[in-house]
Amino acid sequence: xxxxxxxxxxxxxxxxxxxxxxxxxxxxxxxxxxxxxxxxxxxxxxxxxxxxxxxxxxxxxxxxxxxxxxxxxxxxxxxxxxxxxxxxxxxxxxxxxxxxxxxxxxxxxxxxxxxxxxxxxxxxxxxxxxxxxxxxxxxxxxxxxxxxxxxxxxxxxxxxxxxxxxxxxxxxxx
Amino acid sequence: xxxxxxxxxxxxxxxxxxxxxxxxxxxxxxxxxxxxxxxxxxxxxxxxxxxxxxxxxxxxxxxxxxxxxxxxxxxxxxxxxxxxxxxxxxxxxxxxxxxxxxxxxxxxxxxxxxxxxxxxxxxxxxxxxxxxxxxxxxxxxxxxxxxxxxxxxxxxxxxxxxxxxxxxxxxxxxxxxxxxxxxxxxxxxxxxxxxxxxxxxxxxxxxxxxxxxxxxxxxxxxxxxxxxxxxxxxxxxxxxxxxxxxxxxxxxxxxxxxxxxxxxxxxxxxxxxxxxxxxxxxxxxxxxxxxxxxxxxxxxxxxxxxxxxxxxxxxxxxxxxxxxxxxxxxxxxxxxxxxxxxxxxxxxxxxxxxxxxxxxxxxxxxxxxxxxxxxxxxxxxxxxxxxxxxxxxxxxxxxxxxxxxxxxxxxxxxxxxxxxxxxxxxxxxxxxxxxxxxxxxxxxxxxxxxxxxxxxxxxxxxxxxxxxxxxxxx
Numbered sequence: 001x002x003x004x005x006x007x008x009x010x011x012x013x014x015x016x017x018x019x020x021x022x023x024x025x026x027x028x029x030x031x032x033x034x035x036x037x038x039x040x041x042x043x044x045x046x047x048x049x050x051x052x053x054x055x056x057x058x059x060x061x062x063x064x065x066x067x068x069x070x071x072x073x074x075x076x077x078x079x080x081x082x083x084x085x086x087x088x089x090x091x092x093x094x095x096x097x098x099x100x101x102x103x104x105x106x107x108x109x110x111x112x113x114x115x116x117x118x119x120x121x122x123x124x125x126x127x128x129x130x131x132x133x134x135x136x137x138x139x140x141x142x143x144x145x146x147x148x149x150x151x152x153x154x155x156x157x158x159x160x161x162x163x164x165x166x167x168x169x170x171x172x173x174x
Numbered sequence: 175x176x177x178x179x180x181x182x183x184x185x186x187x188x189x190x191x192x193x194x195x196x197x198x199x200x201x202x203x204x205x206x207x208x209x210x211x212x213x214x215x216x217x218x219x220x221x222x223x224x225x226x227x228x229x230x231x232x233x234x235x236x237x238x239x240x241x242x243x244x245x246x247x248x249x250x251x252x253x254x255x256x257x258x259x260x261x262x263x264x265x266x267x268x269x270x271x272x273x274x275x276x277x278x279x280x281x282x283x284x285x286x287x288x289x290x291x292x293x294x295x296x297x298x299x300x301x302x303x304x305x306x307x308x309x310x311x312x313x314x315x316x317x318x319x320x321x322x323x324x325x326x327x328x329x330x331x332x333x334x335x336x337x338x339x340x341x342x343x344x345x346x347x348x349x350x351x352x353x354x355x356x357x358x359x360x361x362x363x364x365x366x367x368x369x370x371x372x373x374x375x376x377x378x379x380x381x382x383x384x385x386x387x388x389x390x391x392x393x394x395x396x397x398x399x400x401x402x403x404x405x406x407x408x409x410x411x412x413x414x415x416x417x418x419x420x421x422x423x424x425x426x427x428x429x430x431x432x433x434x435x436x437x438x439x440x441x442x443x444x445x446x447x448x449x450x451x452x453x454x455x456x457x458x459x460x461x462x463x464x465x466x467x468x469x470x471x472x473x474x475x476x477x478x479x480x481x482x483x484x485x486x487x488x489x490x491x492x493x494x495x496x497x498x499x500x501x502x503x504x505x506x507x508x509x510x511x512x513x514x515x516x517x518x519x520x521x522x523x524x525x526x527x528x529x530x531x532x533x534x535x536x537x538x539x540x541x542x543x544x545x546x547x548x549x550x551x552x553x554x555x556x557x558x559x560x561x562x563x564x565x566x567x568x569x570x571x572x573x574x575x576x577x578x579x580x581x582x583x584x585x586x587x588x589x590x591x592x593x594x595x596x597x598x599x600x601x602x603x604x605x606x607x608x609x610x611x612x613x614x615x616x617x618x619x620x621x622x623x624x625x626x627x628x629x630x631x632x633x634x635x636x637x638x639x640x641x642x643x644x645x646x647x648x
Contacts (some may be wrong), residue, residue, distance in 0.1 A: 002530035037362070040622045040629070041202060041397040043647065052398035060406050074325050078333040089337075096337040099421065100268050103345040107352065113406045114356040118388075120399040124390030135392055136364075138200025138625065172368060173390060 004033075005151050007144045008129055008169035009158040016162040017140045018047045023157045024144060033145040039136045059116035060109050067108015071101035128171035143169060183632055186639050191476055193624065194286055194631040195642065198471075203624065206468035207365075208372050213467045214614065225607040233600025237312060238568045239615055245315040253585045254577040258594040261311035262601055264443075265450065266306035267347070267422055268565060268606075273299025273354060274415040274452025278408045286479040286644060289627040290472040293362065293620050294462060295455050299354040299606045302454075305601040306347065324608045339424045346414075354415055357407045360400060363390045365617040382615070419447045426572065432510040433503065433576040434520075442495040449492045449534065453561035458609070460555040462618060472619045475549035482548030482639060485557070489538035496534075511621055514579040522588060523575050526567045533564025541580040582585045604634035 011017040017036065026032060031050050036042065044051050075097035085091070117123065135141050146154050158166045189195045198206075240247050250257040276295040278287035309319045323344050325334055334341045335343075367390040370383035390396060395400040423443035436442075456478060463473040503511050518527045535562050541547045546556055574589035626647060634643045 007374045036394050037392050038397070039368070039375070039392055040626045041401055044398075046393065046647075052394050054395075054398050054402050056399050056402040057406065068395065073332075075336050078325070078336070082331055082333060091339060099342045099417075100336050100345060100551075102417060103349045103414075104409060106417075107345075107349040110349075110356060110407065110410055110414075113403050113410075114360065117399045117403045118361060121390075121396045122389075123388040124385075124388070126384070127389070129389065129391060130276075131391045136200075136368040136371045137204055147316070174367075174385060174387070174391070 003148075004145045005148055006131065006169035007146065007151065007154060007158070007166060008130055008167045009142045009144070009163040010132060010134060011140045011163055012138075012139060014042055017142060020161045020163065021047055021049060022160055023161060024142075024154065027150070027153055027157060029144060029146060029150070029154065031038050035143040036142040037131065037135050039138050039140075045164040050148070055120050056095055056113060056116040059119065061127060063112020063115075063140065064105050066112070067104040067106070068101060070108065071097075071104030071109035074104065075100040077132060126173070130171055131170040131174060139164070182190050188633065188640070188642065191474065192631070192642065193290060193472060193476070194644075195570055195633065196471075197625075197628040200621070201220055202297055203369050203619075204372060206471060207619050207621055208369065208405055210466045210468045210619075211369075211614055211617065218465075222607065222610055225603045225610070228603035229600055229607055230542070231600075232596040233308070233604055236596040236600065240315075240578075240593055240597075247593045248592045249594060250313075251589075253580055253587060254574040254584075254589035256313075256577060257574050257589055258570075258574045258591050258598050259309050261308050261566065262598050263313070264422055264569045264573070265311040265421060265566050266302045266309060266601065266605075268302075268443075268447035268450040268569075269454045269562075270299040270302035270306065270350070270354065270451070271392070271415055271419060271447035272455045273297070273302075273366070275451060276455060277357065277537050278411045278415070280406075281408045281525065282412070284646075285480075286627055287477055287633070289623045290619055291455070291459055291477060292623065293358070293616075294458055294576060296354065296358040297609060297612055297618075298451070298454060298458060300351070301605050301612075303354065304608065305345065305605050307351070307606070308601055309597075311349075312594070333370040333490060335642055337427045339421065343423045346418045350418045352409070353411050356403075357411055360407065361405055361623065362612055362616060363400065364392065364622045365389060365620060366390070368621060369394070381646050393563045416444055419443045430594070431576070432508065432514045432579060433580070434521055436503065438495060438502070439501050441603070442492075442499050443641050445488060445491045445495050446568060448484075449488050450565035451560050452481060453487055453558035453565070456481050456551075456554050457562070459647060460558075462613070462631040465552055466613065466618070469619075472624065473553070478551055478554050479545060479549040482542050482554050482557075485554075485561070486542035486548075489535060489542070491537045498528045502610070510579065510581050518571060518575065521570070521575070521578075526575070527571055530564050530567040532573060533560040535570065537561075549623055562615070 009020065011020065016048070021034060021036070025031065034049075036047055036049065076092045081091050083091075131141050132139075132141060144154055144158075155166050219290055248259075250258065250259070257630050273296040276288055277292040280627045281292070311320055314320055322332075323334055323341070325336075327333065334344070336342075363386075368386040370380065373380045373383055420440035420443065423439040427436050427439035429435065459473055459477065459481075463469045500515070504515055518524065540555060541553070541557055546553075547557075574591075578588055580586070629646045630647045632643055632645070633640050635641075
């Protein structure tokens with residue numbers, strides 16, 4: 001089986017990039033074989049791309065649950081681990097426990113949200129990658145994986161639709 | 175013909191006024207931000223050196239002296255055991271509220287003017303909390319035992335008492351410090367990637383930006399994860415912010431002391447925190463705009479104007495909570511509370527009570543209704559500074575002055591600060607020093623957020639009027 005080629009096309013604006021994605025799809029390039037790289041968050045709807053999956057909200061929820069459990073431990077278990085009875089005072093009162101539960105739940109949620117970005121984006125990643133620095137200057141790049149027989153057709157479409165450059169993508173250290 | 179000219183000049187005027195209507199190519203904006211980071215004059219290094227010397231002497235040397243000599247060198251003594259240490263703790267936590275308010279609340283409400291200065295405000299949150307932490311650790315005296323506060327079993331097999339407001343404080347401040355640092359870092363990643371791309375190979379800066387940018391390229395997946403995370407943070411950090419200063423207020427309100435035991439202390443403290451925080455934000459923005467290259471393009475009079483309106487509203491809210499707290503205590507008629515209220519106004523520190531009201535209420539009300547005053551950076555800088563002085567006075571009145579009057583008159587003694595004055599100056603210098611260092615290492619302007627905002631804004635004609643329209647891109 002022939003090895004897939006990676007092509008990086010750089011556009012100066014969203015509209016030609018969105019048109020190019022549509023044309024590539026008509027050429028038979030599957031959505032999974034395309035990736036858009038941009039210097040600002042361009043939504044999937046603007047580019048006519050399928051929605052991206054993210055685990056971040058689920059991880060946040062999981063982290064909140066874990067934080068809540070830690071809060072339960074701190075508020076209700078630790079007083080029993082070394083008992084100090086103070087006359088007339090409840091041993092594990094609920095109102096102060098609410099504060100501990102709230103703080104630990106929020107901390108768990110926010111830490112797991114943060115870690116979720118790392119987890120989903122595979123950060124940190126210092127391996128060579130397909131990229132051109134012009135992207136952070138506002139350009140939009142489409143990274144296409146295609147088979148060698150389709151390469152010329154893909155290049156032609158991209159050029160026709162106003163790509164500023166169409167190059168074979170080379171992985172490089174950022 | 176004349177009508178068309180009028181419209182063109184109106185459009186030009188709008189573009190001049192509003193950053194969001196005055197777009198530049200992204201590459202140019204990146205260049206301007208990088209230039210602002212890399213341009214340093216001798217004046218910068220002079221101030222930097224001076225502050226470093228103050229930090230070395232006032233913060234670390236004096237703290238060392240206090241550790242060696244003991245807390246006796248500080249002025250805290252019966253009955254005012256919580257002196258300037260706690261005044262500064264509350265003050266710095268208050269300053270830290272501005273970042274979250276601007277970045278999270280204004281993000282949730284899609285207030286577009288926030289875009290160029292969210293990071294400048296978020297930095298204040300993190301660095302303000304560092305100073306608050308320092309103030310607490312100083313007050314501990316035996317700071318090397320501070321780990322006893324952590325919920326880990328220590329050698330005495332004791333756990334902290336989580337029924338105590340001081341333990342809640344530890345949890346709340348830790349949660350807020352960690353959350354606000356993460357919230358500062360996440361939207362910074364794309365700008366660190368931009369800095370990485372514009373920094374030549376073989377320099378330490380390249381290694382620094384490459385490491386911190388984590389390999390970010392801006393793929394669809396990366397943006398989706400980042401956007402989701404920022405939304406979660408924006409909503410979740412708001413109650414955390416409210417909880418922090420509410421819990422700080424409970425350090426006082428949970429005690430059945432005259433002047434402290436108040437059910438309204440929570441929101442009163444939160445609004446006070448926002449008051450000083452917003453005042454500090456305009457001060458920082460005025461200095462950044464006035465001293466850093468290219469910042470006049472990003473930070474414009476419209477931003478000061480918008481923050482000025484918020485400051486005025488917050489000042490009114492502060493006055494409302496202050497009066498509510500005051501009138502209920504005054505009307506209650508408790509002997510010691512009456513004594514304390516009289517002491518606030520007519521005691522030897524009464525000037526501070528009146529100055530607090532002048533700086534926090536009279537001056538903002540007298541000036542901020544005026545658009546010209548709000549939009550002029552140096553004028554609003556003065557108001558912000560006076561508000562911060564007023565809010566520091568407020569905390570001084572709540573902590574050592576209120577502690578003077580209690581139900582045991584034989585213990586009454588006016589607090590005379592000692593070494594803690596130096597330590598307070600040290601934290602202020604350290605805050606500014608950290609900020610100056612950060613301004614040279616990380617892009618202070620979130621360029622991608624500015625560009626996103628500029629894409630969303632346009633001018634549209636309705637009849638004969640040209641108006642600003644905003645599209646929801648997020």
